Amino acid sequence: MSGEDFESLEKVLETCVPEAELREVRRLLFGKQLKKLNLPQSALDAAEEQDFDLKGYVFEASPEQLRPPRTVRVGLIQNKIVLPTDAPVLEQITALHKRVGEMVEVAAICGVNIVCFQEAWTMPFAFCTREREPWTEFAESAEDGLTTRFCIQLAKKYNMVVVSPILERDEIHGGTLWNTAVVVSNNGNVLGKSRKNHIPRVGDFNESTYYMEGNTSHPVFQTQFGKIAVNICYGRHHPLNWLMYSIHGAEIIFNPSATVGLLSEPIWPIEARNAAIANHCFTCAINRVGTEYFKNEFTSGDGKKAHHDFGHFYGSSYVAAPDGSRSPGLSRTRDGLLVTEMDLNLNRQVADKWNFKMTGRYEMYAEELKKAIHAKSP
Numbered sequence: 335m336s337g338e339d340f341e342s343l344e345k346v347l348e349t350c351v352p353e354a355e356l357r358e359v360r361r362l363l364f365g366k367q368l369k370k371l372n373l374p375q376s377a378l379d380a381a382e383e384q385d386f387d388l389k390g391y392v393f394e395a396s397p398e399q400l401r402p403p404r405t406v407r408v409g410l411i412q413n414k415i416v417l418p419t420d421a422p423v424l425e426q427i428t429a430l431h432k433r434v435g436e437m438v439e440v441a442a443i444c445g446v447n448i449v450c451f452q453e454a455w456t457m458p459f460a461f462c463t464r465e466r467e468p469w470t471e472f473a474e475s476a477e478d479g480l481t482t483r484f485c486i487q488l489a490k491k492y493n494m495v496v497v498s499p500i501l502e503r504d505e506i507h508g509g510t511l512w513n514t515a516v517v518v519s520n521n522g523n524v525l526g527k528s529r530k531n532h533i534p535r536v537g538d539f540n541e542s543t544y545y546m547e548g549n550t551s552h553p554v555f556q557t558q559f560g561k562i563a564v565n566i567c568y569g570r571h572h573p574l575n576w577l578m579y580s581i582h583g584a585e586i587i588f589n590p591s592a593t594v595g596l597l598s599e600p601i602w603p604i605e606a607r608n609a610a611i612a613n614h615c616f617t618c619a620i621n622r623v624g625t626e627y628f629k630n631e632f633t634s635g636d637g638k639k640a641h642h643d644f645g646h647f648y649g650s651s652y653v654a655a656p657d658g659s660r661s662p663g664l665s666r667t668r669d670g671l672l673v674t675e676m677d678l679n680l681n682r683q684v685a686d687k688w689n690f691k692m693t694g695r696y697e698m699y700a701e702e703l704k705k706a707i708h709a710k711s712p
């Protein structure tokens with residue numbers, strides 16, 4: 335039941351837990367109950383017509399005397415690939431631009447200010463194969479590639495910050511490949527890029543065949559709607575990676591991902607949520623959906639029989655807040671747009687209550703880490 339036939343944990347709870355207990359079950363599992371966001375009927379109709387899950391929630395903060403609310407609407411998009419993996423490269427990219435572009439239009443109707451797509455959103459997650467061609471052809475310049483130009487158009491048209499995780503080819507540094515998120519401001523300027531710091535070597539995630547650990551450290555981007563950072567996929571298993579984005583001031587950390595049920599599904603709801611709690615910020619976890627079939631079978635040196643797919647990418651994108659509350663996840667099986675309205679004042683309110691930033695012994699950790707890393711063997 336771990337594949338396409340299981341819609342979501344939330345659905346099972348709704349169907350199977352009696353109404354009287356459901357509230358308490360939700361409180362224990364998801365934290366403070368969130369209000370549903372009132373989404374325009376035209377957006378709901380468009381989502382139904384275009385066959386994707388559309389959900390909206392509000393994270394509220396307490397009113398303050400000196401600061402007005404800092405309300406921002408964030409959209410997360412999860413999707414299947416559109417064409418088979420052996421369709422011509424440009425056709426695959428164009429089909430994904432079209433699909434995701436339509437979903438961004440609905441995000442705009444919902445008033446979204448910042449949208450983030452899934453990891454390597456313009457391509458199938460083909461790194462399992464270890465083949466170079468045609469997959470390296472999906473790589474593009476972060477500054478002025480086809481996809482960045484497309485995102486610039488979206489940003490300008492909808493006055494929206496766009497976070498676009500792609501396979502990057504860095505033409506001015508030997509044509510090297512990177513797993514990169516490009517951040518485009520709402521007026522259409524490329525604000526910068528953030529490269530994936532941690533490259534998986536687990537199961538079929540053979541990404542180290544294609545690119546190396548990122549060299550952009552932990553950039554934080556000041557946008558009109560708040561300070562944002564991008565911790566790409568496998569970086570979510572590294573608490574210090576989250577910490578560094580937060581230390582540099584990130585108020586919202588996106589985690590665009592590609593991960594499959596049998597590997598990571600039980601830890602998915604915990605990691606980004608824990609990072610939001612530990613770092614007094616909002617985190618947004620996004621995962622792709624569906625099963626992607628590759629013509630040539632592959633192995634990964636783990637004794638498994640040669641196979642043609644990774645297994646099921648389980649979607650379940652969600653947003654977590656610094657007070658430990660989280661939104662329900664999107665579907666495990668369908669494309670989806672999750673719209674959350676968050677008051678960024680909540681970050682400081684929770685920080686003032688729990689004081690993790692104040693009680694953290696960063697200097698001590700830094701010194702001990704340095705000593706431990708440089709320790710000589712006896």
Ligand SMILES: NC(=O)NCCC(=O)O
Pocket residue numbers: 453534539566567568569591592593594597598
């Ligand atoms: N894309 C990626 O880094 N996946 C690795 C598997 C995981 O982190 O769940």
